Amino acid sequence: IECALKLARYHSGRQNIIAFFGAFHGRTMGALSLTASKPQQRRRFAPLVPGVTHVAYPDVYRKGEQDALACARYIEEKLFKTTLPPEEVAAIFVEPVQGEGGYVPAPTVFMQELRRICDRHGILLVADEVQSGIGRTGKWWAIQHTGVQPDIVCMAKGIASGMPLSVTLTKAEIMDWVPGSHASTFGGNPVCIASALATLDVIEREGLLGNTEAVGNHMQRRMADWPKKHKLVGDVRGRGLMIGVELVKNKETKEQASAERDRVVELAFERGVLFLGSGPNTIRIAPPLITTKDQADIAIDVLEECLEMAGK
Structure with missing residues (x-):
């Protein structure tokens, strides 16, 4: 998530990020700034990374199917017209199924509307598939259930069957930063990579x-x-x-x-x-x-x- 956050700002040249209430993106400072699921996760860690705005995630159970479109359109029809200029937004981070927010799948129409908004305003759509990816929902990525293609995908957890590995996946033209802009001491660990390759092989081979x-x-x-x-x-x-x-x-x-x-x-x-x-x-x-x-x-x-x- 830290990589995706940095990349979104670097590639776009913009500062602001939109995330959702109920989201869990991690506990390092950037990811924590996007997280909004429990107060104890953020308490006494301020100031967090500036420039993050949280908006409502659809609650179809309580508010009905219409809440899916309402939540997405609030961004464009209210937020962008009052406090957050769209040309200053680098990315929208979303979990295709909220993990810590109650295991809530994102409605298809909600994801499609987010994609439309991002396309219209040149904003990157980032799918956090750390919990929902690598086959957990019956597809490689939970976002595939909605027919929406994100600009950046974040994955970890199940990808290496318990070995520590995370991946930020995007197109070459988006990951356009110069060498040294981002790195990790243990990134690309051969043992973890081997575990991930074996995991992907088993998922495919065993159906x-x-x-x-x-x-x-x-x-x-x-x-x-x-x-x-x-x-x-x-x-x-x-x-x-x-x-x-x-x-x-x-x-x-x-x-x-x-x-x-x-x-x-x-x-x-x-x-x-x-x-x-x-x-x-x-x-x-x-x-x-x-x-x-x-x-x-x-x-x-x-x-x-x-x-x-x-x-x-």
Whole structure:
């Protein structure tokens, strides 16, 4: 993310960046300046990198499908006409599926509108695929589900199966900085590169993109009726094996059920299944890409049992 941030400013000659509330882009100073998911991630680290403006990310569950276009158009129709001249914006950073913001997939129309805005104003569109990339959603990149092509893609985590590696991918004409403008002491580590190449080979050779899509669809079909069936479940959403189950105290007010979410995760842990929270009240489901339908069923059965217990 630091590389993408520096590159966007260098290539464009512009200073300002747009990011989204709920986003998590990292904890180093530049990436942290883009992050807006939890106050404890930013507390006592100011001043952060200047020139970052945060705007709302679509919340279709609470505000409906119309929120997708509304959030994107706010940038052009309000922000650019009041406080942020578009010719001074270098890039828009977006997660095609928000990781720490509640496992929220970006609606297709939202991403398409961002692409239109960027094209119109000469702004770079940066896709943070650190959590959602390398097959996690059933495609190499989550943004592929929307048909939108970004200018820069950031990837890490799953790309090297646990070895430390991150990549900033873009066109040669965008990465036009002179040698020495950006570097990393351990960048291009041969062992990590070998691990990444092996990972990509396994994903292709074993058909893990197809498996991720099939098992993910199977899991979402099993959970599709949970908002009606379970007292705590407000929404089930996701792509591939990147699924979020949002818990609420009340189906009408959609008040976030944070303590209940934590209790469900704890109960599942006691039964041998690991889940993790995402955002204030969502359970993230992100099993390995090799997960079978039978294994997924075991996890879903345990989660359903824990939801029933926590909802009593």
